[in-house]
Structure formats: structure tokens, C-alpha cells
Amino acid sequence: MPQTTLLPTDAVRDRFSKAMSAMYQAEVPQYGTLLELVASVNQETLSQQPELHRRLEAQGELARLSVERHGAIRVGNAAELSMLRRLFAVMGMYPVGYYDLSEAGVPVHSTAFRPVDDDALAMNPFRVFTSLLRLELIESETLRQRSEAILAQRDIFTPGARALIERHEAQGGLTSEEADQFVNEALETFRWHQDATVDLDTYQALHDEHRLIADVVCFRGPHINHLTPRTLDIDEVQRRMPALGMNPKAVIEGPPRRECPILLRQTSFKALEESIRFAGDAEGTHTARFGEIEQRGVALTPKGRALYDQLLNEGRKQTAGLDNEAHQAVMGKVFAAFPDNADAMRREGLAYFHYHLTAAGQAANENAGRDIEALIEQGLVEAQPITYEDFLPVSAAGIFQSNLGGGQSEAYAGNANRGAFEDALGASVTDELSLYAERERASKASVLAGLQTVCY
């Protein structure tokens, strides 16, 4: 029997992320405008900063820049979340990280489905921030039961998607043709629906409880609510948005602008008001879909992250109500306490690095010693920052809130429940920090193993 050739899961993810971007551009034309803006700002940044160009190229970041993006969806129950886990596995995307958004008054908890291996990340790091609605946090017993009943009636997956997920699991992958079918079928789950499954009164009641509940419960599927290209200069994109007809959120989330970017900075154009037909034919609107941009920096160690969290909290106490310029100025001052050069961050153990032998290092031998810092001093080893591939709960809450009309209650605060999330998911989530620590450790080990043995 001829062997079937299976497509690498990385290729399935690449096809899917491109198809999703095309679908979202057709659905939300402003997202297409945002992509063009990001592409031209990236181009300008690279030509103005040849050193940045060189570094990104050396790190393999340049090749993935134009395909890099993340998206987000919100689902209603365990059955939906666990099936999504199986769907994303077809594309080599696995749950990494646990994010508790109840802390910020949003009744969800989340993970990010994303590739984990170096090669997979380098090829296409497409990530989907996936939130599970927490009906148990809803005050009203009646609304909770009503929501559960509505959600129990829908199936967000096509029969074709289910069949292809099973086929992937049974044969360990999909053929190229099956992958194309899978992409088409899986896209249906993320598509926008102009008609709600409920009448206007039900929508209104859920909306009054929390806008997010209406968004998750009232439609046939968990429409993709944004896609996010990666920019090299988020401040510039934010500045240029209004001239192109986009309404940016008030402030850029995350750390301030720095010489050596850390973690993640994010902003968005605000969600659009879109017309909806409700059951019983009433017309109304719903606001859910937006476009986001991100600028990524180096991943921080637990020590670096603790410093980031501490400074972020200090900054937040001083920035309430400020416009972006003033907000960034305050954050800039507060973050002066965070060393802003790669050597200092490395020596102080604040960030993760990937180590490799330089040309001189490849010619050197083990007499050079085993102390990585000394090897760097001698020019035998180079350390490159490892890019942060994950998300930040405070920033995510800021993105949620500015697109939910802001000012949501803090009523759910402090309800992290990773165990319940993992039960619903049907798997545990990988700890993101352990992934960076392992990548750093493996690179150090291979540097040391790569120094030539001396024969006596």
C-alpha cells in the first residue's frame, strides 16, 4: 500500500493563519488598513535602523515578521474549549500559560494556543488567545441557567471539522488535500454571524449583566474578535492610526518604549459597532470586533518579571486617566529602574537569552573554559534575547476593557482557578517560563558541547 504523505503541522498552521487573516480582512476592512500601516512602519523602521535590521535577521525574526500575528476568541463551556484544544493540535498549537482575567473584572480565564518548538515558532508563531466564560461568576441564577441552556444547544464545529480532527488524531497528521479541507472547515468556527441565536430581550438581559456574556452566548460561534500583526514601532503606528480612520484605544499597554524592548506592548483600534438581526427579526447592534498591534521584546525570568510587575503597579497608581503621551512619560520614569541594556539584563538574570558560538568560538577549544560570561568576554559566545511569545494579564484586561466599553465592575476579582480551567480544557497548560528557561539551558549546553575537545 502506498504510504500517505502527511503535511507537517507547521504548514497546516501557516495555511490556516493566512486564511484567517484573509477572512478577517474581508469581514473587517479596517484590519486590512491596519496591516498596510504596520507593513510600512516596519519597512521604515528597518531602513532607519540598520543595526536592528541586522539583529532581527540574525535572530531569524525578520523572516517571520510579515506572517506573525495572534488572534483571540471566547468560548462558553468545557465541551467547546476541549474540542478547540484538539482542533489547534492539528496545527501544532498547544495551550501555554494560564491567565486570570477575573482580577480585572472580566469573567473569563484564558490560555494561549501556540507552537512551542524553536523551529515551529520561527516558521509561523501564530497564537490564539482563548478565553473561557465563567458562568459560575455570574450573580443571577436565572441568567446563568439560561446561558447554559443556550450554549448547550449550539455546536460551534462543523461535522467536517470534527471528522478531520479525528482523522488527524488517528493517522498522526493530515495530507495536503485534507489540510486544505480542514482549513476551510475550521474557519467556519471563527466566522462572524450577523444574526443572533436569541431575541433582542435575551441579548439585552445578558448584555446588562456583562457585555462579554452577550458576546459569548448569543451567537452561533466564537467569532474571531481581533487579529494582531507585530510592529517594530508601536508608538508610530498608534500615532498614525487616526489619520487612516482608526480610533486607537487611549493608551498603549505594557512597558514603555525602551532601547531593549521587554515582554510585550499592545494597542488596538476600538471595536466597531455592527448591525445584528435578532431572533424575531428585531434589528440591533453588537460591538465586538477590533484590530490590535503588538511589539514584542525579550522574555523575562521570574526575577525580571517580578521587577516588571512591581514597576507596572507603581506606574498604574500614577497614570489613571492620563492620555497616552502622559501615560508613557510616567511609565518611562518608573521603568528607569529596569536596566535597559542586554548585557545588564543578562548579568542580573532578568531576561532569557539564547547562546551560540561565534565564528571564533567554533574554532576555539575547551581550554577556553566553561564560564559563559568569560566566553562572551573573549568573543567566543554571543547571547541573543529570546523573544517573548506569550501574553500579559494586565495588558489583556486593558484590551478587553477598552473594547467592552471600559469601566466594568471589579466584582469577580481574585478568582483564579487554574484547576477548573484545566479540567474544562481536558489537559494541563504548559508553564510559559519553563519553556524559555529550557530554551536557554539547551543553548548553553550546546555551546559548551560545541567547544572542541583537546587531545593530549
Ligand code: OOG
Ligand atoms: C482577548 C483580549 C486579550 C491580548 O492580546 O492580550 C488579548 C479578547 O478580547 O478576547 O488578545
Ligand code: NI
Ligand atoms: Ni490580542
